[in-house]
Amino acid sequence: MPIAKIKQNKERRQKLLESAVKLFIEKGYFNTSIRDIIVLSEIGTGTFYNYFIDKEDVLKALLEEFADKIISSIKVYYQEETDIYVRFVETKRVTMEVFIQNEALSEIYSRVAGASAPIDQCLQQFENRLIQFYTHNIEYGIKLGVFNNIPVSPIAHSILAIEKFLLYKWVVLKAITKEEMIEMVVSFHETLAQGILKTR
Amino acid sequence: MPIAKIKQNKERRQKLLESAVKLFIEKGYFNTSIRDIIVLSEIGTGTFYNYFIDKEDVLKALLEEFADKIISSIKVYYQEETDIYVRFVETKRVTMEVFIQNEALSEIYSRVAGASAPIDQCLQQFENRLIQFYTHNIEYGIKLGVFNNIPVSPIAHSILAIEKFLLYKWVVLKAITKEEMIEMVVSFHETLAQGILKTR
Numbered sequence: 001m002p003i004a005k006i007k008q009n010k011e012r013r014q015k016l017l018e019s020a021v022k023l024f025i026e027k028g029y030f031n032t033s034i035r036d037i038i039v040l041s042e043i044g045t046g047t048f049y050n051y052f053i054d055k056e057d058v059l060k061a062l063l064e065e066f067a068d069k070i071i072s073s074i075k076v077y078y079q080e081e082t083d084i085y086v087r088f089v090e091t092k093r094v095t096m097e098v099f100i101q102n103e104a105l106s107e108i109y110s111r112v113a114g115a116s117a118p119i120d121q122c123l124q125q126f127e128n129r130l131i132q133f134y135t136h137n138i139e140y141g142i143k144l145g146v147f148n149n150i151p152v153s154p155i156a157h158s159i160l161a162i163e164k165f166l167l168y169k170w171v172v173l174k175a176i177t178k179e180e181m182i183e184m185v186v187s188f189h190e191t192l193a194q195g196i197l198k199t200r
Numbered sequence: 201m202p203i204a205k206i207k208q209n210k211e212r213r214q215k216l217l218e219s220a221v222k223l224f225i226e227k228g229y230f231n232t233s234i235r236d237i238i239v240l241s242e243i244g245t246g247t248f249y250n251y252f253i254d255k256e257d258v259l260k261a262l263l264e265e266f267a268d269k270i271i272s273s274i275k276v277y278y279q280e281e282t283d284i285y286v287r288f289v290e291t292k293r294v295t296m297e298v299f300i301q302n303e304a305l306s307e308i309y310s311r312v313a314g315a316s317a318p319i320d321q322c323l324q325q326f327e328n329r330l331i332q333f334y335t336h337n338i339e340y341g342i343k344l345g346v347f348n349n350i351p352v353s354p355i356a357h358s359i360l361a362i363e364k365f366l367l368y369k370w371v372v373l374k375a376i377t378k379e380e381m382i383e384m385v386v387s388f389h390e391t392l393a394q395g396i397l398k399t400r
Contacts, residue, residue, distance in 0.1 A: 114311035114372050124373055154388035157369075158362040162354075165361035172314050173324055188354035195394030 013051045015041045017065075020058045024108045029059070030115070056118040059108070063126035066105050071133050073098045084146045085197055089189045091137075092163070096182045099167055110168045127164075131156045138196075147196050155196065162188055213251045215241045217265075220258045224308045229259070230315070256318040259308070263326035266305050270298045271333050284346045285397055289389045291337075292363070296382045299367055310368045327364075331356045338396075347396050355396065362388055 019041035023032040034055055038048050052058050077094045081087050099106045109126070112119050134156040141147035162185060170181040219241035223232040234255055238248050252258050277294045281287050299306045309326070312319050334356040341347035363385060370381040 111314035113313060114368065115315070120373055124375065150391045151387045154384040155391060157365060157384060158358065158388045161361040161365035162358040164365060165357060168314065173320055175324065184354040184357060187351045188358045191350045191355060191395040192392060193395065194348075195391040195396075
């Protein structure tokens with residue numbers, strides 16, 4: 001395929017994804033139809049199906065890109081910071097900032113859980129990627145000998161759990177501000193770090 | 201009101217609540233109408249409104265009773281166990297067992313989040329009660345001098361967050377067994393306890 005064609009395809013796919021986010025926020029995920037997405041993105045009928053199977057597939061693509069963004073932001077931060085304690089705690093600030101910068105995606109992620117099996121599958125894929133990444137990082141700390149030899153999976157799950165819960169309190173319930181959200185996530189990890197790190 | 205009448209009222213209210221749980225599980229919360237609840241409970245039309253304002257009010261009542269059950273189970277456990285470390289960790293086993301014993305309510309709680317503002321309000325009331333109870337218990341540990349002087353609110357939130365997240369993985373996603381769920385919650389609190397407790 002010529003480069004111009006590939007670029008055009010990428011832009012169309014992006015247009016569809018952006019239109020979907022807009023609609024999912026405005027009308028809600030359940031009230032948005034594929035037809036709505038096609039109309040808003042001004043792309044020929046049928047073209048949608050060159051890129052996506054169905055609405056869940058759009059959600060899956062959005063969450064996949066979202067996980068990429070979160071993980072790559074953490075990786076960039078790792079190159080700047082080498083102190084393991086600071087890393088363990090401050091990574092969560094970096095993560096929550098990516099959630100804040102992508103408020104619409106955060107809201108969609110926080111709203112759709114539990115509604116249907118295909119949606120839950122999309123979410124699980126997203127969450128598993130983050131949990132795997134967190135697991136890998138904790139295992140690395142244990143291997144280096146700076147973390148205690150703790151059971152890793154429950155900790156990795158708890159990290160995502162507190163992020164998810166406070167994200168929901170901020171973006172859906174509006175019960176806390178984004179500053180409070182970051183502060184609580186970071187503060188929690190300061191306490192947790194005492195149970196995880198061998199030395200400070 | 202004569203005692204017989206009060207008893208009858210209580211039973212009717214209970215019948216409505218039980219019918220609602222059954223329907224919320226079978227048809228889903230959103231697809232269940234007040235009419236469905238009235239029909240299944242075999243209670244005269246109109247009687248429903250003597251007890252509840254609307255469907256959210258039913259959900260609120262269910263979650264209120266659920267929070268009562270969880271808190272009273274923990275209180276009973278507290279009377280048996282006095283070692284603060286064991287308490288801090290094993291309370292979570294007690295809590296998760298209440299969730300397991302009330303699988304239908306756990307599933308409803310795990311499924312409805314994020315769908316609408318009135319529902320989120322019901323959930324928030326339920327969650328706030330648990331968070332307040334957890335907060336109170338941690339503050340008590342600090343006051344006794346057995347816990348470090350840690351920021352309490354982030355820890356109380358994290359406790360509910362991990363319970364909620366693993367509950368969802370068990371009851372909605374079926375990605376973990378109930379034994380794995382308990383094990384992970386307890387294991388996480390063992391690590392967290394190291395950051396919270398002054399001495400072991």
